[in-house]
Amino acid sequence: MTLIGISGALFDFVDDPWKHVGREWEAARFEPDGLLVIEDGIIKDRGPRVALEPRYPGLEITHIKDRLIVPGFIDGHIHVPQTRVLGAYGEQLLPWLQKWVFPEEVKYKDPDYAQEGTRRFFDALLASGTTTCQAFTTTHKVATETFFEEASRRNMRVIAGLTGIDRNAPDYYVDSAENFYRESAELIARWHRQGRNLYAITPRFAMGSSPEMMQRCEQLKKENPDCWVNTHISENPAEIRTLLSLHEDCSDYLGVYEKYGLVGPKFSGGHGVWLSNAEFSRMSQKGAAVVFCPCSNLFLGSGLFRLGRATDPSSRVKMSFGTDMGGGNRFSMLNVLEDAYKVGMCNNTLLDGSVNPALQDVSEAERNKLSAYRAFWSITLGGAEGLYIDDKIGNFEPGKEADFVALDWNGGPPATAWHQSIALAGERPETMEEAANLLFGIMMVGDERAVDETWVMGQRLYKKSAA
Numbered sequence: 461m462t463l464i465g466i467s468g469a470l471f472d473f474v475d476d477p478w479k480h481v482g483r484e485w486e487a488a489r490f491e492p493d494g495l496l497v498i499e500d501g502i503i504k505d506r507g508p509r510v511a512l513e514p515r516y517p518g519l520e521i522t523h524i525k526d527r528l529i530v531p532g533f534i535d536g537h538i539h540v541p542q543t544r545v546l547g548a549y550g551e552q553l554l555p556w557l558q559k560w561v562f563p564e565e566v567k568y569k570d571p572d573y574a575q576e577g578t579r580r581f582f583d584a585l586l587a588s589g590t591t592t593c594q595a596f597t598t599t600h601k602v603a604t605e606t607f608f609e610e611a612s613r614r615n616m617r618v619i620a621g622l623t624g625i626d627r628n629a630p631d632y633y634v635d636s637a638e639n640f641y642r643e644s645a646e647l648i649a650r651w652h653r654q655g656r657n658l659y660a661i662t663p664r665f666a667m668g669s670s671p672e673m674m675q676r677c678e679q680l681k682k683e684n685p686d687c688w689v690n691t692h693i694s695e696n697p698a699e700i701r702t703l704l705s706l707h708e709d710c711s712d713y714l715g716v717y718e719k720y721g722l723v724g725p726k727f728s729g730g731h732g733v734w735l736s737n738a739e740f741s742r743m744s745q746k747g748a749a750v751v752f753c754p755c756s757n758l759f760l761g762s763g764l765f766r767l768g769r770a771t772d773p774s775s776r777v778k779m780s781f782g783t784d785m786g787g788g789n790r791f792s793m794l795n796v797l798e799d800a801y802k803v804g805m806c807n808n809t810l811l812d813g814s815v816n817p818a819l820q821d822v823s824e825a826e827r828n829k830l831s832a833y834r835a836f837w838s839i840t841l842g843g844a845e846g847l848y849i850d851d852k853i854g855n856f857e858p859g860k861e862a863d864f865v866a867l868d869w870n871g872g873p874p875a876t877a878w879h880q881s882i883a884l885a886g887e888r889p890e891t892m893e894e895a896a897n898l899l900f901g902i903m904m905v906g907d908e909r910a911v912d913e914t915w916v917m918g919q920r921l922y923k924k925s926a927a
């Protein structure tokens with residue numbers, strides 16, 4: 461048994477800030493001089509250091525000074541084999557996949573290439589403060605195994621699965637529905653709930669899945685109801701038009717996944733840019749999640765996600781945020797927050813200053829605004845809720861896995877320290893409001909340079925090197 465302490469300024473969440481309009485701080489906790497007690501990688505206690513320390517005589521404490529310690533970031537939608545596709549020029553989704561993505565992803569059938577790509581992928585995640593991801597691999601079993609092996613080596617909580625596609629991709633890349641089923645079943649038996657690994661049945665997107673492939677996904681979910689389902693939904697207009705022409709019995713995109721019994725708790729659809737009100741409502745009723753990927757939605761020109769609609773209390777949809785790297789041009793969830801904030805602001809803007817009529821009402825406009833509270837909840841506890849792993853991670857509640865990040869509010873572009881100091885009365889944050897102001901500065905002006913340390917299960921796996 462190992463017992464360790466981490467002391468510093470702790471910031472986490474106990475509730476959804478969208479439920480506390482005008483009083484969002486009620487959803488958060490801030491301990492300017494806090495202590496985390498960690499036993500064998502699991503949080504045993506948290507609270508003010510002065511109160512807690514005497515209860516643990518002899519506790520070996522690591523003091524993390526002048527940092528904000530927040531739960532590890534959760535990336536709800538990312539593509540492992542697109543690490544080298546970052547920043548590919550010039551196309552929207554469908555031609556981008558053909559021109560840049562499939563030619564790169566097919567390289568992952570080579571175990572050496574898969575290993576190198578996957579190692580670099582995890583290194584980049586940790587340097588970005590991301591401790592959990594729900595990931596797409598490729599159609600190759602070896603790439604999926606390599607992913608779980610590498611995650612296990614770092615003891616990270618992950619969700620992933622063999623990525624199924626049997627149409628609308630080049631011959632050299634597609635799999636058969638039969639092979640996808642067989643290999644998925646083998647991978648589930650080998651990896652699901654082994655260590656911190658969780659398995660997601662992963663039809664890449666409905667447009668890339670024949671009816672046979674979708675039926676195989678349905679069969680896998682029936683045979684393995686504990687598994688997750690991860691896919692894309694309603695991302696790009698050309699994609700949506702093509703899909704609906706292939707499924708004339710479905711009136712919308714979600715309907716295709718519903719037809720095959722995939723929509724329910726633990727279902728995630730990435731993007732959801734063009735979801736209708738009816739689709740949002742059905743997702744809400746069924747406990748399914750949408751993953752907001754603003755970097756990608758902007759980079760690939762897919763459109764502006766309706767954050768204020770997804771968070772409508774009358775039909776609230778579970779939601780994670782994701783990079784969608786390489787469709788997203790960043791690894792950092794801080795950049796995701798930056799773009800999410802900008803998308804929300806654009807959704808609200810009209811030339812005459814009135815509320816955009818595409819919005820349902822003024823409160824939708826209010827809900828589009830991504831405060832620091834909403835933002836950091838979304839990539840920690842909220843993200844965990846969207847993925848149905850909030851019993852394991854997302855905040856510093858005792859019993860949860862001790863994944864956290866030490867943020868340096870002064871780390872960032874030139875003049876960051878000077879700019880951030882405007883948020884502080886003294887040298888470091890003493891109040892929740894000061895801490896939230898620093899976090900907003902980090903997400904809007906900073907990037908992964910603000911990530912000083914990343915800890916997984918009570919072990920430090922990343923430390924930023926001195927400049």
Ligand code: GUN
Pocket residue numbers: 539553557561664665692695756784787
């Ligand atoms: N839809 C199907 N495959 C992909 C992918 O790799 N990235 C994105 N953004 N959308 C997809």
Ligand code: ZN
Pocket residue numbers: 537538539692730784787
């Ligand atoms: Zn994606």
